[in-house]
Every structure is written in structure tokens, then in C-alpha cells.
Amino acid sequence: QQQVKQSPQSLIVQKGGISIINCAYENTAFDYFPWYQQFPGKGPALLIAIRPDVSEKKEGRFTISFNKSAKQFSLHIMDSQPGDSATYFCAASISSGGYQKVTFGIGTKLQVIP
Amino acid sequence: NAGVTQTPKFRVLKTGQSMTLLCAQDMNHEYMYWYRQDPGMGLRLIHYSVGEGTTAKGEVPDGYNVSRLKKQNFLLGLESAAPSQTSVYFCASSYPRASGNTGELFFGEGSRLTVL
Numbered sequence: 001q002q003q004v005k006q007s008p009q010s011l012i013v014q015k016g017g018i019s020i021i022n023c024a025y026e027n028t029a030f031d032y033f034p035w036y037q038q039f040p041g042k043g044p045a046l047l048i049a050i051r052p053d054v055s056e057k058k059e060g061r062f063t064i065s066f067n068k069s070a071k072q073f074s075l076h077i078m079d080s081q082p083g084d085s086a087t088y089f090c091a092a093s094i095s096s097g098g099y100q101k102v103t104f105g106i107g108t109k110l111q112v113i114p
Numbered sequence: 115n116a117g118v119t120q121t122p123k124f125r126v127l128k129t130g131q132s133m134t135l136l137c138a139q140d141m142n143h144e145y146m147y148w149y150r151q152d153p154g155m156g157l158r159l160i161h162y163s164v165g166e167g168t169t170a171k172g173e174v175p176d177g178y179n180v181s182r183l184k185k186q187n188f189l190l191g192l193e194s195a196a197p198s199q200t201s202v203y204f205c206a207s208s209y210p211r212a213s214g215n216t217g218e219l220f221f222g223e224g225s226r227l228t229v230l
Contacts, residue, residue: 043204045220
């Protein structure tokens with residue numbers, strides 16, 4: 001049972017375009033939604049994250065939009081660059097006594113072409 | 115700081131062989147995790163540890179064992195490797211998610227395991 005559904009699995013965007021990756025979750029107990037970025041041959045690294053009491057968070061060219069009622073959130077990459085080519089994972093986590101259970105989406109492989 | 119270091123980076127095993135993956139972190143993190151990454155499956159939690167001497171099962175624990183004898187180390191063992199365990203394994207560590215701390219996961223660079 002996939003608790004965090006991510007789409008698309010792959011995405012090709014022209015340089016300067018907008019990349020959009022969507023995620024949906026089922027468990028309303030999730031209380032933190034991070035996005036991780038993974039370059040080939042490397043481990044994932046935290047890119048940006050949002051809490052459910054906020055509808056949007058922006059850091060540079062990266063923006064998370066969060067719709068609590070629809071249980072959906074998305075990552076927008078403005079002015080996409082070839083250096084953004086990577087795999088992006090959305091995630092949702094529940095905290096219990098300090099320990100957090102993190103559930104990842106299946107990942108989106110983004111390719112930004114010049 | 116090295117962060118999270120995994121060894122070995124690559125390994126080829128025959129079915130039935132055993133091996134241990136080592137993870138070491140130098141950030142004094144309480145929590146450590148082992149994930150596996152497979153195409154179309156994302157990252158799935160195998161086992162985790164909330165402190166030295168403690169371990170717990172994650173989403174896909176079957177066929178794996180773990181130990182956390184020292185705070186900085188987390189070992190993942192395969193007693194009898196199977197082709198289904200061919201994967202890329204990632205170790206991660208974090209502080210507890212508490213006020214002022216997001217519980218960000220810090221990942222190693224991965225260990226690619228092939229079981230023939």
C-alpha cells in the first residue's frame with residue numbers, strides 16, 4: 001500500500017521552464033512534508049520542507065505548494081537549469097516521541113535539457 | 115566532517131552468501147536508518163535504531179539483521195543473500211524530530227549490492 005503517491009516518474013523540461021512534481025498522501029496524521037534531491041551516485045539530500053499549517057514555502061527557485069484539504073502537495077522548480085537534473089523524492093513523516101517515521105514517494109527523475 | 119560513510123560501496127555476492135554493510139556517522143546523531151532503493155519503489159525502510167543498543171523493524175525487514183553496538187555505527191547484515199536483495203542500500207542518520215529540529219535525514223552515498 002503506497003501511502004505517498006508521486007507523479008510523474010520521469011520528467012523532461014527545457015532549460016528555463018517550470019518543473020512540477022506532484023504528490024498525494026492518505027494518512028492525515030502526517031505532520032511534516034520534506035522533499036529530497038538525489039544526484040546520480042549520491043545519497044538523497046534535503047531540498048525543502050513544509051509543515052501542514054502552511055500553504056506555500058519558497059526557497060530560491062524551489063516552491064512547495066500544500067493543499068491540506070485535498071491531501072496533496074507539489075514541488076515547483078522555476079527557471080529550471082541543467083544542474084537541477086536529478087531524482088526528486090517527496091516524503092511525509094509522522095513524529096512519535098522524537099522518532100519520525102518517514103514514508104517516501106517512488107521518485108521523479110527530472111532531466112533539464114539545454 | 116565526513117557525515118555518513120558507508121562501506122563497501124559495491125559488492126557482488128552469490129546466492130546464499132552472507133555479508134555485512136557498515137555505516138558510520140560523525141554527527142553524534144541518535145537515530146540511524148537503513149533504506150533500500152529500487153527502481154519504481156522509492157526508498158523503503160529496512161531497520162532503524164533510536165539509540166545505542168536498540169534496533170527496530172521497518173517496512174521491509176525480512177532477510178536482514180542489524181546491530182548498533184556503538185552510537186556512531188549501524189551494521190546491516192544479510193545472513194543468506196537472495197537475488198531479491200539486489201539493490202542500492204542507503205544508511206541515514208538524524209537528530210530526533212523535536213522543537214527546533216526538523217529531523218532531517220543525512221544519507222550516505224549508498225552501497226550497491228548485486229546477488230547472483
